[in-house]
Amino acid sequence: MTVRRRAKPQLDLFIPYITDLSLRDTRETMERPFFSLAKRKRLKPIEYTSPDGTIYVKVYATPQFGMATIWDADILIWASSSLNNMRNAGCNDLPRTLNFQAYDLLKTIGRDTGGRDYHLLRDALGRMQATTITTNIRPKGRKKDRQFSWIESWSDLIDEKTGQSLGMSLTLADWFYEGILMDGSLLAIDPAYFSISGGRERWLYRVARKHAGAAGPDGFSIPMPTLFEKSGAEGTYRRFKFEMLAIVKRNDIPDFNLLPEVGRGEPNIRMIRKTQPATPVKPAQPAIASHENPAIRERPIISPNLSDRAIGMVRRDFPGLDVYAIKAEYDGSLAEDGRREPQNYEKGFYGFARHLYSRYHG
Helix, strand or coil, rough: CCCCCCCHHHHHHEEECCCHHHHHCEHHHCCCCEEECCCCCCCEEEEEEEECCCCEEEHHHHHHCCEEEECCCHHHHHHHHHHHHHHHHCCCCCCCCCCCCCCHHHHHCCCCEHHHHHHHHHHHHHHHHHHHEEEEEEECCEEEEEEEEEEEEEEEECCCCCCCCCEEEEECCCCHHHHCCCCCCCCCCHHHHHHHCHHHHHHHHHHHHHHHHHCCCCEEEHHHHHHHHHHHCCCCCCHHCCCCCCCCHHHHCCCCEEECCCCCCCEEEEEECCCCCCCHHHCCCCCCCCCHCCHHHHHCCCCCCCHHHHHHHHHHCCCCCCCHHHHHHHHHHHHCCCCCCCCHHHHHHHHHHHHHHHHCCC
16 A cells, blocks of 8 residues: 545644655754663663763663664654644744654655554654654753653544545654754755665764764764663673674764774773764773773864863753763864853853753753
């Protein structure tokens, strides 16, 4: 069965299929473990807590549907992109309920449009509604904990005679919808993202896009154990490390070069946008956090190191922020503005961290 577009007078009520839709993903869901990275049904919960204990994400599945996967999250990318397109077109009242044709959504996220794909879309919507997330990211006022499902509800109008879909709708969770409306909450992604077949590769692209997308020629480096914790992946760390190093060796993630930093300790992965020159990295002794990595100290310095005092102040005043991820974003913003270094780098960095904290925590 082919899912066909409906030609009805009320078609203008539906989100149109736009061939050049600028794709957008939400920063908050690009790094922390919100989705299963496997296509098989996952029932084991994801329970993540940030190293300083201030931020948590818990994801729970149901036996009937299983947990929403990183492929299901393509629906959220479509929703974010569609709402962003409406906003850019001058729409001041963005809807939380989106009406659409299955054909249009599937084409936008790079899927086939046959009957099987239509049924897989319905399955994905079911997982998105059945999965329960609890988190304290972005609390509003005194409401520090939020519990929601990605989709509050969805519907599919079926023609009784033909059995074909006449149109579908979904209502986004308040938490996700509010995130789309926040300034600076969306990042552009390459359409090639939808062609990535592996769950770990998809997640790694999203991490790289968030942290290394504007980080300059030095990119962004993350220790493998930290990457494992933030992935929410099932299985052992040893298996995860083996698979990550294999992905790095292939180095075929769209937009980014992946470089291993291996020494006596656990390895790091350095992510550098392909528009930047990829400088070879010498082995580290040992490979620890990027700001302490001797191999990185041997690389050309493109931004000052943070003092222990500056790191301590940011962690004290803005709990939950990833200091080195924020530093990568700060350096990237300086590069985009054409400024090499402010008069007081650490003062500027502190102000940048304060701005991000107030944006995400209200």
